[in-house]
Amino acid sequence: MIDLATASDSTLVVAIARWHEPALAEAYRRHGGAVHSLARRVLGSAEAADDVTQEVFVRLWEKPERFDSNRGSLRSFLLAVAHSRAVDHLRSQAARSAREERSAQQVVASGYDLERHVWDLHLDEKVRKAVGSLPDAERQAIEMAYFGGHTYRQVAALLGQPEGTVKARIRNGLSRLRQAFEREGVQV
Amino acid sequence: MTARHDDCATLGELIGAYALDALEPEEAAAVAEHVAGCPRCAQELDEHRDTVGLLAAAGVPAAAPPEVWDRIAGAIEGDGGPQDAPILTSLGARRAKRSRWSLAARVTAGAAAAAAAALIGLQTARVDNLDHQMHVLSAAARQPGGFQGLAAALVDPSAQHLVLTSTGPGQKPLAQLVILPSGSAYMVGGRMAPLPADNTYQLWAIVGGRAISVGLLGSHPTTAAFTVDPAAPAKAYLVTVEPAGGVVAPTAAPVAEAEA
Numbered sequence: 185m186i187d188l189a190t191a192s193d194s195t196l197v198v199a200i201a202r203w204h205e206p207a208l209a210e211a212y213r214r215h216g217g218a219v220h221s222l223a224r225r226v227l228g229s230a231e232a233a234d235d236v237t238q239e240v241f242v243r244l245w246e247k248p249e250r251f252d253s254n255r256g257s258l259r260s261f262l263l264a265v266a267h268s269r270a271v272d273h274l275r276s277q278a279a280r281s282a283r284e285e286r287s288a289q290q291v292v293a294s295g296y297d298l299e300r301h302v303w304d305l306h307l308d309e310k311v312r313k314a315v316g317s318l319p320d321a322e323r324q325a326i327e328m329a330y331f332g333g334h335t336y337r338q339v340a341a342l343l344g345q346p347e348g349t350v351k352a353r354i355r356n357g358l359s360r361l362r363q364a365f366e367r368e369g370v371q372v
Numbered sequence: 373m374t375a376r377h378d379d380c381a382t383l384g385e386l387i388g389a390y391a392l393d394a395l396e397p398e399e400a401a402a403v404a405e406h407v408a409g410c411p412r413c414a415q416e417l418d419e420h421r422d423t424v425g426l427l428a429a430a431g432v433p434a435a436a437p438p439e440v441w442d443r444i445a446g447a448i449e450g451d452g453g454p455q456d457a458p459i460l461t462s463l464g465a466r467r468a469k470r471s472r473w474s475l476a477a478r479v480t481a482g483a484a485a486a487a488a489a490a491l492i493g494l495q496t497a498r499v500d501n502l503d504h505q506m507h508v509l510s511a512a513a514r515q516p517g518g519f520q521g522l523a524a525a526l527v528d529p530s531a532q533h534l535v536l537t538s539t540g541p542g543q544k545p546l547a548q549l550v551i552l553p554s555g556s557a558y559m560v561g562g563r564m565a566p567l568p569a570d571n572t573y574q575l576w577a578i579v580g581g582r583a584i585s586v587g588l589l590g591s592h593p594t595t596a597a598f599t600v601d602p603a604a605p606a607k608a609y610l611v612t613v614e615p616a617g618g619v620v621a622p623t624a625a626p627v628a629e630a631e632a
Contacts, residue, residue, distance in 0.1 A: 194617075201620040202584050205448065212444065216436025222428050234440050241444045249621035255418070260425035267428060271393045311430035329394035330427065336389040337396070348385075355388030355420075362423040370426055 193258035201248040208245050215259050216241070219266045226270040226333045236269045267330070274333040314364035322357030325350050379406045384413055391420035522558050522597070525550050534630040536611060546628045547593075549609060555602040559595065564628070566592040567613060574614045576622060577606035588618045606632055 188196070188210040199207035219240050224233035240262055244251070251261050315323060328339045340350040383406040389395050390403045407414045525531055534549040536559070547562040564573060573589035577600055587598045589611070600606060610626040 198585060198618065198620050205445070208444070208448070209441065212436055212441050214436075216440065217434035218429055220437055220440065221434045234437070234443070237437075237440050238443050238447060242447050245444075245448045251620075256422065256425060259429055260422075263425060263428040264421065267424075268393050308430050311426065315427070326392065326427075329389065329392045330424065334394065335396055336386075336392075336394045339394070351385050351389055354392060354394065355385065358388045358391065358420045358423050361427070362419055365423060365426055370430075 194253045197244075197248050197251050197253070197258065200245060208241065211244065211258065211262075212241050215262050218259060219262050222263050223266050223270045225331055226267065227273060232273055233270075236266055236273060239269050240266045271333045308370070310368040310370045311365075314361060314368045314370060317364045318357055318360055322353045322360065325353040326357045326361070329354060380410060380413060384416070387413060387417050388420055391417060391424050521552075521556055522550075522560070522595070525552055525556065525558055526560070528552060532632070534609065534632060536609065536628045536630045538628050539626055546611075549630055551600060553602060555599050557598050557600050559589070559593065559598070562589070562594040562596070564589075564593060564611070570616045571613055572616050572618060573611050573627075574618055574622070576610045576612065576626075578608040578610065579604045579606050583610065583622050585618065585620065588614075591616070608632055 188206055191199070191207075191210070193211070193214070196207045196211045200211065216237060220233050220237045223236040223240075224230055227233055227236065243265060244262065251258060255261075318326075324343075325336075325339055328334050328342065329336055332339075334342065336350045336354055337347055340347040343350070383403050386395060386399055386403050387407070390400060390407075393400075395403065407417050530553050532549075532551040534551070535545050536547040536549060537543040537545050544563075546564050547559050549557060549559055551557040559575070567573065569591055572591055573593055575586040575589055575596075575598065576583040577586050578584075579601070584606075586600060586609070587596070589596050609630045609632070610622070611628040612622045612624050612626050614623060
């Protein structure tokens with residue numbers, strides 16, 4: 185039988201596709217912490233992060249074929265799913281709050297700084313350096329959009345800047361960040 | 373083509389925000405549609421996604437919280453397969469879908485593979501680590517006694533015997549499957565055409581409307597040992613031709629089949 189501790193991530197996914205629950209447990213052991221941390225950083229709440237983490241792994245169990253190892257690592261795939269689910273939570277939460285006449289800004293901002301602080305404590309030095317090399321305006325737009333879970337339109341409104349400017353800063357900033365990662369030797 | 377260039381100008385600007393999940397749903401749908409048909413923008417999106425992936429994975433040595441695993445385990449308990457996403461429902465349904473499968477197989481080999489496969493909903497996952505790959509059937513042959521049980525299985529009156537026949541014209545018999553009530557099983561007398569070294573035959577069991585990989589047979593199989601779950605008997609077995617590492621879901625129409 186498969187040796188879970190040494191199996192590659194792709195092998196785990198093949199086993200998961202065969203409904204092999206211990207393989208899902210191993211995938212969770214390897215990547216559950218990263219998924220939970222990202223969800224917590226975006227959502228600002230451990231409880232909400234628990235929900236997203238559960239969704240991410242139940243989804244892997246039900247639709248393992250969505251993972252394509254030619255297009256990136258299992259961790260990247262799970263983090264992308266986690267981010268998308270976290271943002272969905274945030275936006276439905278924000279919509280609900282808007283109905284309650286609370287501003288979306290308050291909701292998405294709550295707990296943000298604490299989570300950011302915790303996140304930054306663990307940040308890899310090379311990544312910190314690469315991110316730090318971006319022009320502030322680009323870094324800020326990317327961080328607000330990605331870790332704050334805002335749309336680029338919300339970012340523009342929060343910063344009082346034209347939407348086209350924010351859109352371009354995000355795009356240019358990502359290209360610049362890619363080059364910075366390459367320069368710092370941060371591996372995909 | 374003019375329309376596409378216009379799209380590149382307007383939708384291309386949104387690709388960065390799209391990679392960050394920072395678009396409204398309508399904008400995101402428009403970008404997704406454009407990217408599916410525009411290799412240049414698809415390339416840019418892939419690059420942004422790689423970058424975002426590094427950013428996402430950067431701050432995270434945290435251990436997976438055990439209490440969340442308990443919830444996950446509870447949620448999947450007894451879930452032997454989602455009913456809403458059958459990859460194959462039955463042999464009949466598979467035949468009806470054959471043209472779609474052939475298309476999937478064709479484009480997977482081509483340059484537009486990623487976008488087209490996403491559209492069709494058939495994505496493949498290559499298995500990179502052959503050393504640790506589960507159920508590489510040829511491994512059974514290398515182990516002493518790998519086919520030890522074969523002779524006994526062939527004469528076991530409780531064994532189920534199935535004939536794998538080609539799906540092509542003439543339905544030629546290509547191999548015999550011998551399946552014991554314990555789940556131990558063998559393929560014998562394989563007469564499939566040899567494949568190029570970067571391809572493999574992959575055997576699938578159809579259980580609960582889903583194709584479950586039983587194992588890789590290699591590029592020129594004659595005899596193979598495998599196991600099936602005796603608690604979840606297969607309705608049928610299929611063989612497809614796949615990239616050498618195997619895939620988690622079939623990407624091509626079956627070349628052989630056996631109904632249980």
